[in-house]
Amino acid sequence: MSVQLLLGVILFLLMALVGGKKGVRSFFTLFLNFGVLFFTIILMSIPNVNPILLTIIACIVISCINLFYINGVNRITKTAFFSSMITIVILLLFIVFITEKAMIQGFGEEEIEEIGAFSLFIGVDFIKVAAAVIIMSTIGSITDIAISIASPMRELFQHNPSIDRKELFTFGLEIGRDVLGTDTNTLFFAFFGSYLGLLIWFKDLSYSFGEIVNSKVFGAEMITILCAGIGVALIIPITAWITAYFLVRVEG
Template sequence: MNSLVVLAMLLAILMIGLGGKKGLRSFITLFINFALFIVLLFFMNIPEVNPVILTMIICIIISFINLFYINGTNTMTKTAFASTVFTTLLLSGLILYFANATFIQGFGKEETEELSMASLRIGIDFSKVAVAVIMMSTIGAITDASIAIASPMKEMHQLKPDIDRKNLFIFGLSIGKDIIGTSMNTLFFAFVGSYLALLILFSDLSYSWSEMINSKIFSGEVVTIACSAIGLIAVIPITAFCTSYVLTKKTPPSQQEN
């Protein structure tokens, strides 16, 4: 049996065994997200399609599926989704600026040997592709952070229905402070693990610190991690505010009677 099939089966057993129905939905969501990624690649090859706008739409669809399909439709997922979309739109301008300012589009000289036999005239704006890559890299961290804050805030409101908006907002910020450190380490070690071979190559080629930092591959990953971290930090107060506002919003008497 193929080792990938065995790993997929083991992952499915563990997710379903621990998470039950939510674990099954999470496992199915992996394949749905993969299918959306294939759709993104297919339409990105069409010159008339803007990769940035297409990626933004796919990111919103991914966050919608990850939040509502896995966790259901409730106040927690609605505020988390709204916070994710708002943060993604807010972050897109920052990503556009830094991607163009740092010139990380295209391929680095370390990749020229592998691409020497291929034609690079594919009719795609690589600057927009670089922005699309960063946006796809940030959506996961933003979605995870938003649901990680909205969920305990909802639980707190259920335990203390009389809690006011300010204290509930402060509670959400305190949760955000707790997850910042671990999430930052996750982003950092994801970079180190993915590009450990590249760092070893830099060492074997006797790259100086300035050459390594100014390498297109290295700087592109740094910009991706930095944008992901900024999105992670930005979504914390946004989610805390949206959730505290919705949970403490007074229901009109006419709606209460209905």
């Protein structure tokens, strides 16, 4: 038995024991999401295909898998899905603008040696690809926060139907504040953990602090982290407002 298979079996057993049927569905969503991402990457390599459009479609599919397949189709998952889509569209437009102005698309000088034997004329807009990478990195956290806020708001409304929209919205913001710090730090350490080898490489090459900060690779990662954090912060008021509006309007 290979190490990958052994770890997969352990993960499946733990998710099944802890989460029951929902844990099993969550396990299989890992493979479904991987399939969506893999298929999206293949399509992005085709010339004249818009990576932004592919990213939006992929985010819709991934959000449907994470929300509807795991939690079922109900008012809360619909609210979380709608909130996630609004956040992704806003964030995507912002990221495309920032990526173009900061010129972080493409490859840094540290990567030139590795790709020197290949042609760079592949017919792909690297600005849009860079924006797609950032969005794909945050979609999981965005949908997770959306359902984490919408579900308790629904519970509060069911136990207190007379609550007004403003109080319900404030309650959603309070929940968002509780998860904001942990999710932001999770994104931060996930990105830096994956690029720990790059930081060690900078040290071996005796890069000064100024050279590290101004390097294209490091700058791209920092902008990715900051944009992901913006997305995490943005989803909180959007989900709280939409959920409060929907619950009070429909059920109140």
